[in-house]
Amino acid sequence: MKENNCASQKGSGCQCSHNKSEPNEKGFLLPKSQLSNLFTLLQEFGEVIAPRYVKSDEDASEKQDEQSKDDSNPSHEGMFLRMAPTENIEDVVWEGVSWFTSKKYTFPAKQTLLSFSGRKVKKWNKNPKKRVLFGLRLCDLNAFAINDQLFLKQEPKMPFYEKFRKNLLLVGFWCDSPQDKYCFCDSMDLKHIYDLCLFDKGEDIHIKVGSQKGEEIIKKLALKTDNEWREAPKCTMQLQTTDIKKFFDKNEVWKKGEKDCLSCGDCTSLCPTCLCFDIEDETNVSGTCGERCAKWDSCMFKDFTLVAGGEHFRGERIDRFKHRIYHKLQYFKEDFDTSMCTGCGRCIRGCPTKIDWISLINEQCEDQ
Amino acid sequence: MTTSSQTDFTFHKDHLMAEDEIVFLPIDAVTKQTDDEYLFRFDVKAKYDPGQFFQCSLLGIGESAISICSDSEEYFELSIRSVGNVTSKLCVLKKGDHMGLRGPYGHGYEMDTFKGKNMIVIGGGSGVAPVRGVIQNIYKNRGHFGSVDLLFGFRQKSFMLFEENFSDWQSEDMTIRIAMNEKADYPNATKGFVTDILDHILPNKNTAIIICGPPIMITFVAKVLLKKGFQKEDIFISEERHMKCAVGRCGHCMIHGKYSCTDGPVFRYDEIY
Numbered sequence: 001m002k003e004n005n006c007a008s009q010k011g012s013g014c015q016c017s018h019n020k021s022e023p024n025e026k027g028f029l030l031p032k033s034q035l036s037n038l039f040t041l042l043q044e045f046g047e048v049i050a051p052r053y054v055k056s057d058e059d060a061s062e063k064q065d066e067q068s069k070d071d072s073n074p075s076h077e078g079m080f081l082r083m084a085p086t087e088n089i090e091d092v093v094w095e096g097v098s099w100f101t102s103k104k105y106t107f108p109a110k111q112t113l114l115s116f117s118g119r120k121v122k123k124w125n126k127n128p129k130k131r132v133l134f135g136l137r138l139c140d141l142n143a144f145a146i147n148d149q150l151f152l153k154q155e156p157k158m159p160f161y162e163k164f165r166k167n168l169l170l171v172g173f174w175c176d177s178p179q180d181k182y183c184f185c186d187s188m189d190l191k192h193i194y195d196l197c198l199f200d201k202g203e204d205i206h207i208k209v210g211s212q213k214g215e216e217i218i219k220k221l222a223l224k225t226d227n228e229w230r231e232a233p234k235c236t237m238q239l240q241t242t243d244i245k246k247f248f249d250k251n252e253v254w255k256k257g258e259k260d261c262l263s264c265g266d267c268t269s270l271c272p273t274c275l276c277f278d279i280e281d282e283t284n285v286s287g288t289c290g291e292r293c294a295k296w297d298s299c300m301f302k303d304f305t306l307v308a309g310g311e312h313f314r315g316e317r318i319d320r321f322k323h324r325i326y327h328k329l330q331y332f333k334e335d336f337d338t339s340m341c342t343g344c345g346r347c348i349r350g351c352p353t354k355i356d357w358i359s360l361i362n363e364q365c366e367d368q
Numbered sequence: 369m370t371t372s373s374q375t376d377f378t379f380h381k382d383h384l385m386a387e388d389e390i391v392f393l394p395i396d397a398v399t400k401q402t403d404d405e406y407l408f409r410f411d412v413k414a415k416y417d418p419g420q421f422f423q424c425s426l427l428g429i430g431e432s433a434i435s436i437c438s439d440s441e442e443y444f445e446l447s448i449r450s451v452g453n454v455t456s457k458l459c460v461l462k463k464g465d466h467m468g469l470r471g472p473y474g475h476g477y478e479m480d481t482f483k484g485k486n487m488i489v490i491g492g493g494s495g496v497a498p499v500r501g502v503i504q505n506i507y508k509n510r511g512h513f514g515s516v517d518l519l520f521g522f523r524q525k526s527f528m529l530f531e532e533n534f535s536d537w538q539s540e541d542m543t544i545r546i547a548m549n550e551k552a553d554y555p556n557a558t559k560g561f562v563t564d565i566l567d568h569i570l571p572n573k574n575t576a577i578i579i580c581g582p583p584i585m586i587t588f589v590a591k592v593l594l595k596k597g598f599q600k601e602d603i604f605i606s607e608e609r610h611m612k613c614a615v616g617r618c619g620h621c622m623i624h625g626k627y628s629c630t631d632g633p634v635f636r637y638d639e640i641y
Binding site: 114116119121150151154156158275276277278279280281283287288289290292294297299304305306307308309311313323326327330331334335 | 427429430431452582608609617618620623625
């Protein structure tokens, strides 16, 4: 990784400006007719993962199979907008939020740590595919920086995370307006984390370059420079404060959200920065060989804090409900000086009972 | 993978994740302590603080965090209670069998900071194991400490741990009081909980209190001590959780934003309460 590679070197060493009003990143102008050239260059870097409509029964980890293309369904009914391997730029959807995040491209839902046969142990040492994540929003891009803090910026590093992360190129889409009513990214002080970032200028696409890695791609296109800048959009949902320490004991307010919570873990599986995991061994029937795996887990599950002997340290649902919010907004900030929430709104969008925890916090602010 | 036994092997403080540094060590001695608890001894040179823990693993079964219950540079001992998926398989291991280990992890008891102080060490049930390292350290450096009170709580005599060490400890001017809540069938044991044998403990500024045991015991003992006038800053508790990764990532052992595996398991009381 290069020193000035902002997307992968986020944090104190980062050279690029994080000031929203005066960015000094390089900008270029790409005529829309040349968009496919850019796409080809990205495909040369690696497999392109982009937001496209995917049938709910389609395996989104595979290339799009021709059969599943369905032009007779222009409203995309029964389909999800999600990040999936994409071969044609025409399939890329430029509006809307992908339902799932891209966290699995740095930390798969099940990741082998080591494999064993008898007492012979072999640590996982594969080289993951090079990938381009095309069309990430600023919220998802920031999630990579946050996850880097946890897995790479402190010792010991997580070797598999590092390998996945190193092989990614992050290409963002700038949001001119909030993508839906659940977005609240402008409350979250997001930074400019990307290798490249695109926004629409009518005839042309403006491309911002955020890192050395991105510049190497863009210089192959010999583009005109452009210095237009767009402000971050104003979201309809606003989080009034991220300083929630003093509300911890006000359970009467938290209960208003907690009473609808199903402890289903949807919020944590959809969150781009929720990467708590369990470590489990999987073996063959005789138990002689197998793998030790890290698997996504969720702090919303009662058994998350179960210890041998049967004690649950967060056995009450309200403790789990609060724990997630406090981890996102307070605990992580105490350690890393940045909030763990990126304001993508997926935890509310994807919640079966649409628990609006943002309003709960705002309500407590107003009570003050 | 290293399989070293009698040769020197220094564990590194900053070990990598499970995938990297599991070391398989042969068990040098196994002692049955109670019906459920076994003491495993490894004659391997290792640097650790009392209160730190190892991730003990069996391939195909899993890993379990076990506190170190000794204090020596020449060997280390682990007291394991057969209670969960992994520990029940660990407890059937015999002398000479190999146990997978990584660690030591966590922040233990900083014994140097207690020098010159009166010590009150309180352990309940299998919580006596982590504090045994503290007591062994006091035993070796008895001159560095003031008065030493040991208070243990067990269910009854058959559940007692480290009884064989009691006479050594007493010979070095440490007082031992024991509470038994099911049946007080040990000489001089009081029927009741640890909180029932705290009467003689009087607040003293120059005192360090070390508590380890079931969460409910820690809560009540701390409550009584604070009421007596002890300061939160003088109380050190060991908050054990089910650590999975042991390097502060997996989130399982989080207590109000602190990781029990890296910030703890030993906390000063005011750090988390």
